[in-house]
Amino acid sequence: MSQDCIFLVVGGGIAGVSCAEALTICCPNQSILLLTESSIVKSVTNLLPVARYLHKFDVREINASELGTGIRTIVDRLAHVESNDHWVRTQSGLKINYRYLCLCTGGVPNLFSFEQEKKLDERIIGIRDTDSVLQLQKRLSKANDVLILGNGGIASELVHELKQVNVHWVIKDAHISATFVDPGAAEFFQLAKREKGTTAPVTSIKRMRYGDDKSKKEVQHIRGAALGPDWHRNFDLSGASESTEGILPKVYYKAHITQVKLQPDDKGLQITLSHEDASEEQLYCDFIVSATGVQPRHEYSTDVPLELAADGGIKVDEFMHTNLCDVFGAGDVCTAAWDPAPHWFQMRLWTQARQMGAMAGRSMAAVLDNEPIYQDFCFEIFGHVTQLFGYPTVLLGRFNGQGLGKDYELLVRCTRHKEYIKFVLQEGRLRGAILIGDTDLAETCENLILNGTDLTPYGDDILNPDIDIEDYFD
Numbered sequence: 071m072s073q074d075c076i077f078l079v080v081g082g083g084i085a086g087v088s089c090a091e092a093l094t095i096c097c098p099n100q101s102i103l104l105l106t107e108s109s110i111v112k113s114v115t116n117l118l119p120v121a122r123y124l125h126k127f128d129v130r131e132i133n134a135s136e137l138g139t140g141i142r143t144i145v146d147r148l149a150h151v152e153s154n155d156h157w158v159r160t161q162s163g164l165k166i167n168y169r170y171l172c173l174c175t176g177g178v179p180n181l182f183s184f185e186q187e188k189k190l191d192e193r194i195i196g197i198r199d200t201d202s203v204l205q206l207q208k209r210l211s212k213a214n215d216v217l218i219l220g221n222g223g224i225a226s227e228l229v230h231e232l233k234q235v236n237v238h239w240v241i242k243d244a245h246i247s248a249t250f251v252d253p254g255a256a257e258f259f260q261l262a263k264r265e266k267g268t269t270a271p272v273t274s275i276k277r278m279r280y281g282d283d284k285s286k287k288e289v290q291h292i293r294g295a296a297l298g299p300d301w302h303r304n305f306d307l308s309g310a311s312e313s314t315e316g317i318l319p320k321v322y323y324k325a326h327i328t329q330v331k332l333q334p335d336d337k338g339l340q341i342t343l344s345h346e347d348a349s350e351e352q353l354y355c356d357f358i359v360s361a362t363g364v365q366p367r368h369e370y371s372t373d374v375p376l377e378l379a380a381d382g383g384i385k386v387d388e389f390m391h392t393n394l395c396d397v398f399g400a401g402d403v404c405t406a407a408w409d410p411a412p413h414w415f416q417m418r419l420w421t422q423a424r425q426m427g428a429m430a431g432r433s434m435a436a437v438l439d440n441e442p443i444y445q446d447f448c449f450e451i452f453g454h455v456t457q458l459f460g461y462p463t464v465l466l467g468r469f470n471g472q473g474l475g476k477d478y479e480l481l482v483r484c485t486r487h488k489e490y491i492k493f494v495l496q497e498g499r500l501r502g503a504i505l506i507g508d509t510d511l512a513e514t515c516e517n518l519i520l521n522g523t524d525l526t527p528y529g530d531d532i533l534n535p536d537i538d539i540e541d542y543f544d
């Protein structure tokens with residue numbers, strides 16, 4: 071049994087669907103086949119520009135059959151790639167001959183694990199797709215205490231969304247949400263949570279020169295694609311403890327789990343945490359949510375070994391080409407192995423999954439048509455639009471001073487409960503920004519970063535709340 075196509079895209083997440091959609095635009099008359107393990111695929115809707123190169127959008131789950139005309143779909147799992155002969159084999163034994171292949175097989179949670187005891191691992195769960203949230207929901211319904219491990223996107227969302235359960239948040243860092251924000255913004259979020267609706271906004275501006283590099287490092291087997299924005303709105307994430315109403319999550323800073331024991335009668339877990347000063351502390355929980363990052367997922371075999379980066383991702387060049395002939399890659403499964411533009415770096419986010427998927431589609435089309443191709447401008451600047459602790463948040467460029475060493479300044483404007491704005495300046499030029507709240511500054515900041523405008527003459531006025539900086543630079 072075999073099938074033929076010109077373009078074969080594997081994976082029904084944002085990267086795969088964006089790649090297939092780009093191909094329908096570039097090569098409407100060629101056969102495009104999407105091989106997806108799950109019949110539910112992700113599609114981007116309500117794309118809204120927030121700045122010139124920055125968009126926010128919704129992610130919709132649709133049945134694979136509802137994808138645009140021009141995309142054929144097969145629900146099956148990729149098992150083997152024979153790149154020299156241009157065919158793949160699926161788990162069910164189907165052979166698919168292709169001309170160009172794009173691997174968009176995403177990632178799985180990089181779970182914290184106690185391999186020595188399987189029973190303990192059963193109480194450690196990760197969040198990736200709908201099934202995993204249903205599992206979380208089931209466990210929560212009987213839980214009084216939950217431990218959340220990790221300090222990135224999922225942990226920050228869960229800590230804000232869980233109800234009727236004691237939340238123990240264990241982080242390696244000295245401030246919360248360190249993957250995305252700096253200590254100042256973390257404090258802004260915590261104050262907002264503690265003082266919900268109590269005080270009037272007061273604005274303060276501070277300039278700080280960084281003496282040390284505070285930059286953060288960037289960036290089981292589960293089936294469906296990663297969840298979409300606001301995924302938690304569709305699920306009741308309540309625990310079994312009504313007496314916890316209004317109790318804030320307890321944060322364990324600079325802490326590591328050193329021991330996990332099952333309590334007698336299968337009652338839950340006894341956890342030992344160790345701190346930087348070598349002190350130890352015990353806590354009890356029903357289960358652990360391991361929100362500890364993503365591992366690229368590529369379980370299929372290949373005739374020629376895929377070249378992998380240190381983080382396990384498939385290495386791709388600026389045109390999303392892997393080391394295998396006519397094989398491309400996009401999204402969470404791959405690692406950007408090109409020399410990046412000064413304001414861009416990779417993070418495993420759906421914005422980048424979409425951009426990489428579309429870039430891969432255009433590159434494959436260009437190779438088929440023997441046309442020149444240039445890297446898309448979106449790879450010139452890192453941009454991320456999200457919500458953290460209920461606040462709209464925009465991250466631009468090297469927003470945490472990533473890769474800038476010790477030689478940068480921070481200019482911060484904070485209005486309690488309203489907004490937190492941080493500019494990262496190097497030699498008077500804006501290199502990155504964190505914009506929390508409805509700041510309307512995204513486009514201005516994007517322009518300032520890309521144009522490299524010298525802001526030295528404006529001094530701290532650049533963030534003076536009485537000056538409209540959008541007008542300033544018009």
Ligand SMILES: Cc1cc2nc3c(=O)[nH]c(=O)nc-3n(C[C@H](O)[C@H](O)[C@H](O)COP(=O)(O)OP(=O)(O)OC[C@H]3O[C@@H](n4cnc5c(N)ncnc54)[C@H](O)[C@@H]3O)c2cc1C
Pocket residue numbers: 080081082083084085086105106107108146147148149174175176177197198199223224293294295296297298299300301367369370400401402403418419420421423456457
């Ligand atoms: C809970 C959660 C919240 C998130 N929130 C945000 C957010 O607010 N903002 C943001 O920017 N990002 C967020 N992300 C990250 C974002 O979802 C991912 O970066 C993005 O979806 C990755 O898309 P992808 O297409 O590369 O991978 P995936 O979505 O993982 O899709 C991969 C697809 O490939 C399929 N597949 C895998 N192996 C095979 C195979 N062998 N054969 C066939 N098919 C296969 C899978 O079934 C899946 O459909 C979140 C992630 C999670 C888990």
Ligand SMILES: NC(=O)C1=CN([C@@H]2O[C@H](COP(=O)(O)OP(=O)(O)OC[C@H]3O[C@@H](n4cnc5c(N)ncnc54)[C@H](OP(=O)(O)O)[C@@H]3O)[C@@H](O)[C@H]2O)C=CC1
Pocket residue numbers: 182219220221222223224225227242248249287289360361362363364417418419456457
């Ligand atoms: N709003 C958004 O934009 C959201 C984005 N996402 C994305 O979804 C993906 C999965 O989210 P998530 O799992 O939160 O991943 P993230 O990469 O965002 O965060 C992982 C966190 O876990 C920490 N960590 C890693 N290993 C350990 C360990 N063994 N013990 C303790 N801490 C550890 C990391 O610290 P360190 O960095 O120091 O290694 C980091 O703080 C990510 O790509 C994320 O960007 C998810 C939810 C929301």
